[in-house]
Every structure is written in structure tokens, then in C-alpha cells.
Amino acid sequence: MSVRSTWRGVVRSPLGITALVLVSLVALTALFAPAIWGAQAERVDPTAITQGPSAAHLLGTDTLGRDVLARVLVATQLSVALAVAAVIIGVVVGALLGTAPSVLPRWAGRPITTLVNIAVAFPGLLLALFFAVIFGVGTTGSVLAIGLALAPGFARLTQTLSAAIAGRDFIAASRVVGASRLRILFRHILPNIGEPLIVNATVAAGSTLLAFAGLSFLGLGVQVPAYDWGRLLGEGLNRIYLNPAAALGPATAVVVAGLAFNLLGETAAAALGGRSARPQRRPRTTDSPASPLAQVGGDDVVLLVDDLRVSLPTPSGWVTPVRGVGFTISRGEAIGVVGESGSGKSLTALAAAKLIEAPGVVTARQLEFCGTPLLTTPDRALRGLLGTSLAMVFQDPMTSFNPTRRIGSQLAEAASEHQAISRRDAAVRAVDRLRAVRVPAAERRAHQYPHEFSGGMRQRAMIAMGLMNHPRLIIADEPTTALDVTVQRQVLQLLAAVRRDTDAAILLISHDIAVVAQTCDRVLVMYAGRIVEDLPAAELHTAARHPYTRALLDVIPDLDTDRTTALKTIPGRPPAPSAFPPGCAFADRCPLASAVCRERDPELVSDDRGRRVACWHPVTGDGPAAALPVITTALPVTDQEGAVR
Numbered sequence: 001m002s003v004r005s006t007w008r009g010v011v012r013s014p015l016g017i018t019a020l021v022l023v024s025l026v027a028l029t030a031l032f033a034p035a036i037w038g039a040q041a042e043r044v045d046p047t048a049i050t051q052g053p054s055a056a057h058l059l060g061t062d063t064l065g066r067d068v069l070a071r072v073l074v075a076t077q078l079s080v081a082l083a084v085a086a087v088i089i090g091v092v093v094g095a096l097l098g099t100a101p102s103v104l105p106r107w108a109g110r111p112i113t114t115l116v117n118i119a120v121a122f123p124g125l126l127l128a129l130f131f132a133v134i135f136g137v138g139t140t141g142s143v144l145a146i147g148l149a150l151a152p153g154f155a156r157l158t159q160t161l162s163a164a165i166a167g168r169d170f171i172a173a174s175r176v177v178g179a180s181r182l183r184i185l186f187r188h189i190l191p192n193i194g195e196p197l198i199v200n201a202t203v204a205a206g207s208t209l210l211a212f213a214g215l216s217f218l219g220l221g222v223q224v225p226a227y228d229w230g231r232l233l234g235e236g237l238n239r240i241y242l243n244p245a246a247a248l249g250p251a252t253a254v255v256v257a258g259l260a261f262n263l264l265g266e267t268a269a270a271a272l273g274g275r276s277a278r279p280q281r282r283p284r285t286t287d288s289p290a291s292p293l294a295q296v297g298g299d300d301v302v303l304l305v306d307d308l309r310v311s312l313p314t315p316s317g318w319v320t321p322v323r324g325v326g327f328t329i330s331r332g333e334a335i336g337v338v339g340e341s342g343s344g345k346s347l348t349a350l351a352a353a354k355l356i357e358a359p360g361v362v363t364a365r366q367l368e369f370c371g372t373p374l375l376t377t378p379d380r381a382l383r384g385l386l387g388t389s390l391a392m393v394f395q396d397p398m399t400s401f402n403p404t405r406r407i408g409s410q411l412a413e414a415a416s417e418h419q420a421i422s423r424r425d426a427a428v429r430a431v432d433r434l435r436a437v438r439v440p441a442a443e444r445r446a447h448q449y450p451h452e453f454s455g456g457m458r459q460r461a462m463i464a465m466g467l468m469n470h471p472r473l474i475i476a477d478e479p480t481t482a483l484d485v486t487v488q489r490q491v492l493q494l495l496a497a498v499r500r501d502t503d504a505a506i507l508l509i510s511h512d513i514a515v516v517a518q519t520c521d522r523v524l525v526m527y528a529g530r531i532v533e534d535l536p537a538a539e540l541h542t543a544a545r546h547p548y549t550r551a552l553l554d555v556i557p558d559l560d561t562d563r564t565t566a567l568k569t570i571p572g573r574p575p576a577p578s579a580f581p582p583g584c585a586f587a588d589r590c591p592l593a594s595a596v597c598r599e600r601d602p603e604l605v606s607d608d609r610g611r612r613v614a615c616w617h618p619v620t621g622d623g624p625a626a627a628l629p630v631i632t633t634a635l636p637v638t639d640q641e642g643a644v645r
């Protein structure tokens with residue numbers, strides 16, 4: 001369903017029709033009433049002072065004999081204009097306050113957040129009165145007062161919406177290509193929070209009318225000779241026992257206009273909500289030729305990681321979910337990192353891409369990308385290197401792109417950010433790269449929005465974005481998890497082809513050991529924030545020595561798996577980062593665990609063939625994994641020395 005048809009459907013609903021009729025009524029009155037009834041509203045008639053309703057004056061007259069109905073209609077323009085102006089001030093100031101913490105340095109952003117939190121705690125009308133006293137009585141003062149009183153609410157809304165967007169993959173992708181905070185804010189965050197802000201602003205306009213009526217009623221708002229509904233309401237209430245209609249008229253106008261704005265907001269929310277909830281198309285399953293992986297070796301180290309540690313604050317203190325990880329990736333090499341959720345594999349990849357921000361802390365003996373130390377080189381100097389030489393492919397193809405911008409322009413931005421290339425050339429290159437990753441009708445597709453792409457196509461486009469420059473390393477974090485099996489295969493084949501054609505290294509993060517075994521040269525098995533085994537992918541099924549690796553292999557279903565029984569799982573759960581034991585973290589789930597395992601954490605040691613394993617009792621001997629000791633639901637009993645009984 002297109003955006004236009006979604007809007008059409010909502011607008012044709014009873015809610016939409018009512019909102020449109022009321023808003024049109026208010027707008028037309030505001031536009032034309034002064035011209036039609038302006039003279040009548042100003043005409044003083046000493047012979048008709050303070051009259052009740054009559055055929056000549058449907059709502060009666062005021063103390064100067066002026067027609068109340070005409071004045072109510074004419075006051076529409078000023079009342080609506082004031083409400084709109086105050087809402088604009090509230091939204092703009094609120095958005096500035098709400099987004100400032102994400103643009104400014106931490107020391108400057110924190111006081112703003114605190115200020116907003118304090119201001120939100122005050123009732124809006126109290127704030128409006130406070131500002132009205134500061135700015136003084138009158139039209140300008142009341143607009144500023146109410147506008148600024150609205151700002152904290154919009155600031156909080158902006159902060160919340162921005163925080164939700166900031167965690168999305170396309171923001172991380174922009175940071176990888178080196179986009180500045182300001183650019184990310186204007187190009188990616190604001191366009192994505194604009195819709196809910198507008199909806200809330202429309203709803204706020206209704207309550208703003210009431211706030212103006214309140215201020216004018218208290219004598220702090222519009223002053224003589226100007227008049228709005230609030231002032232007319234105040235005048236009417238003074239004579240309510242003589243002529244109730246004089247108060248009823250402006251009160252009804254406030255209610256109708258407020259209702260119109262509220263219903264308009266509800267209509268917009270329904271349309272936009274319906275649009276975002278639109279079902280996604282199934283990923284296409286077009287065939288693409290197989291591209292067997294090339295066995296590429298090389299001494300050129302692209303990524304050097306030595307004793308990497310990532311620490312994060314939690315309410316109960318700091319935890320270190322990545323503890324001393326070390327590995328290297330050379331040009332053209334594909335390394336797979338496997339492990340259960342929470343093993344630290346994604347955090348390792350994010351640290352390698354410099355995507356872990358404060359308050360997270362990354363330390364390492366060495367963390368180098370293409371020979372450049374990532375932890376000591378200034379961000380500004382790193383931006384160009386990471387932007388041109390590192391590509392990220394994220395897990396969720398739904399969040400990999402900014403949904404408000406066309407695919408082609410997002411790809412083009414990745415190139416124009418770091419290269420002296422014209423917008424036109426960048427667009428041409430974007431189409432070329434889409435073609436390279438086998439996106440059909442690439443030229444047309446480049447003009448489409450992310451939601452018009454299937455999941456598999458979006459992942460292809462993400463890879464194409466990485467190819468806009470000349471990546472030396474592609475980090476793919478669970479790139480196929482959200483895809484069906486056929487599309488998964490195509491994406492893996494595409495990554496393999498890219499590696500073959502560009503000689504880029506690949507770091508593939510996956511919880512699926514079978515995918516990694518088929519795709520990579522080497523496999524790193526992670527458990528509880530550490531690498532527990534590192535071995536060639538070709539030897540995974542025959543030479544894995546760590547009981548955890550064996551367990552991962554054993555639970556993979558194959559064609560002979562009995563489909564009438566439950567799938568095998570590894571019993572137990574990995575320990576939480578806040579509760580890593582002093583010994584081997586796998587001990588509670590390991591059939592070979594001994595006393596020494598529970599007391600001392602085994603080092604990751606290398607054998608003469610460069611394979612590494614961290615285990616006090618590694619499984620020895622070649623042979624099929626299934627023939628070797630593996631985890632079962634009934635754990636074998638071990639003696640003090642660790643021998644299995």
C-alpha cells in the first residue's frame with residue numbers, strides 16, 4: 001500500500017472526515033471572518049448595550065453594543081495564529097534542547113538534559129504563568145510564555161525519539177563512514193522523528209488554545225483593543241447572569257477549534273501509524289550464480305586485535321563482557337566468529353569498528369586497523385580511514401537504512417563523504433554498485449525507498465554501500481539472521497564474491513556455526529567474552545578440541561535428524577557478564593569439567609599448527625565430531641583429576 005493510499009484511507013474514515021471538516025471550518029473562518037464581519041464586530045451601538053440574544057444579534061451584544069457573534073468569528077484569526085506561533089516556538093526550542101545532548105560534548109549536554117528533566121516536572125500552566133510574568137503582559141509575552149512552557153515536553157519527546165533512532169543500524173553505518181554528529185542529526189535523526197513531532201504538535205495546538213484563553217481570562221494575554229477568544233470569554237463571564245450566550249460563544253469556539261486540532265493530530269497519527277505498520281514484502285528468491293570462496297591467504301594484516309576488553313556500566317557496577325580477545329585478519333581472509341548470544345562476538349566487532357561510545361570503555365594491548373592504532377589516533381584522523389576502508393553489514397535489513405531517504409542517495413553519500421566526487425558521479429557509482437551486487441533494475445531501484453526493497457535486496461544494498469569506497473575489511477554482523485534460507489545463501493555467496501573480486505577481508509559474526517564453516521577460512525569460537533578456540537574452518541568437523549565447539553557442532557541438525565524428536569540443545573546457559581566464574585566459564589555445562597577447571601581459567605594456547613584452544617582437557621584425536629565426547633543432558637561424572645568416569 002502506498003503512502004498516498006494510506007492517507008486516502010484514513011482521511012475517508014469518520015475520524016478523518018470530521019477532522020477535515022472542523023479544520024476547514026476553523027481555517028476558513030480565520031481567513032475570511034475579519035473581511036466579512038470585521039466592521040460589524042467593531043461597530044459601537046449605544047442603543048444596543050448588553051443585550052441578550054436576538055434575531056439581529058444571535059449571541060447578544062457587549063458593553064459597547066458590539067455584536068458578540070461577529071467578534072467571536074473575527075477573533076478566530078488571532079486566536080489560531082497565537083496558538084500556532086506558540087506551538088512553533090515550543091517545537092523548535094524543544095527540538096533544539098532535545099537534540100543538543102547528542103550533538104554537544106557530554107559535559108555540555110548533561111546540564112541541558114538535567115534542565116529539561118526539571119522543567120518537565122513542572123505543570124505547563126505554572127510554567128506559562130512564570131514566563132508570562134517574565135515577558136510581561138500582552139500578545140508577544142503570552143506567545144513566548146506559552147511557547148516556552150511547551151518546550152520541555154517537546155524536548156523530552158525529542159530526546160526519547162532520538163534515543164530510539166540513535167541505536168538503529170543506519171546511524172551506526174553513518175558513523176562508520178565518518179559522518180559528523182551534526183550531519184547525522186540533520187540527515188538521519190530529525191527526518192525520522194519529524195512525523196511523531198508533527199502529530200504531537202497538532203494535538204498540542206488544541207490545548208494551547210485553552211492556555212491562551214486562560215492567560216487572557218487572567219488579564220495576562222491579549223490586551224485592548226485586540227481581542228481573542230480568551231478575552232471575549234473573560235468579558236462574557238463578567239456578564240454571565242445577564243447574557244450567558246456571550247460566554248458560551250467564545251467557549252464553544254475554543255472547544256471546536258481545540259477539537260479540530262486534536263482530531264487532525266489523531267488522523268495524522270492513524271495515517272502514519274498505519275504506514276509504519278505496513279506488512280513487509282517477502283524477500284525475493286531470485287537465483288544468482290554460485291561463487292565458491294577463494295582460499296586467499298596473505299601476510300598483510302588488516303585488523304590486529306590483541307587483548308581487547310570492552311567494559312560497560314550497569315546499575316550494579318561495571319561488567320566486562322569482552323575479556324582479552326586477540327586475533328588478526330589478513331588481506332582477503334575470511335574469519336568467522338561464532339558463539340551463543342551474549343558471548344561478546346558482536347561487541348568485539350563493534351569495538352573493531354570504533355562503534356562503542358562512552359560510557360562503554362574499550363581497552364587493548366593493540367587494536368590496529370590497516371596499521372593505524374584505533375585507540376590512540378584522534379577520531380578526526382580515523383574518520384577518513386574507517387570511512388573508506390571499513391564496511392559494515394548489519395543484522396537487521398529493516399534498520400540498515402534511513403527509511404526516509406532513497407537508497408541511491410544513501411549510497412552516494414557514503415562516497416561523497418570522503419571523496420572529491422560530484423553528486424552526479426556519486427549517483428552513477430551508486431547505481432553501478434547496486435548492479436555489482438546483482439540488484440535487478442539497479443537504476444530504478446536507486447530511486448526507491450528502503451521499504452520498497454525486500455529483506456535480501458536490502459542486505460545486497462547494504463553490501464553495495466560498503467563497496468562505494470574501497471573496503472579492506474567488511475564486518476558482517478549476523479547478516480543473514482533475518483533472511484530465509486534461500487536468500488541467506490545468496491547473501492553469503494555475494495559476500496564471497498565481493499571478497500574474491502576486491503580482496504577485502506571479511507569478519508563474519510554469526511551464531512550459526514554451519515554458516516561460518518561454509519563461508520570462512522578460520523573460525524573463532526567465543527564463549528563468555530573470550531575466544532575459546534581458533535582453528536581452520538576446514539578442520540572444524542574433524543579437529544575441534546574444545547568441548548564447547550564440539551557441543552555447537554553436535555546440536556546442528558542434519559538430514560538424518562529425527563524430526564519427531566526435539567532438536568538437541570546445549571544444556572544450561574552461559575554465565576552473565578556480571579557473574580563470570582573464576583575458573584573456566586563453561587565448566588557448569590561441560591562434561592569434562594574437573595576441579596582445576598573450576599579454579600583456574602585456561603589460557604588460549606597455540607599448538608604447532610597455529611590452532612588455539614583454551615581448555616584444561618582438550619579433546620584429542622581426529623575423527624568425526626559425533627564420535628567424540630559431546631554435551632548430553634546427562635553429564636558424565638569426573639574425578640578430582642578431571643578424568644571422565
Ligand code: SF4
Pocket residue numbers: 546547548584585586587588590591592593594597602614615616617618
Ligand atoms: S574441560 Fe574444563 S577447561 Fe575445558 S571446557 Fe570443560 S570445563 Fe572448561
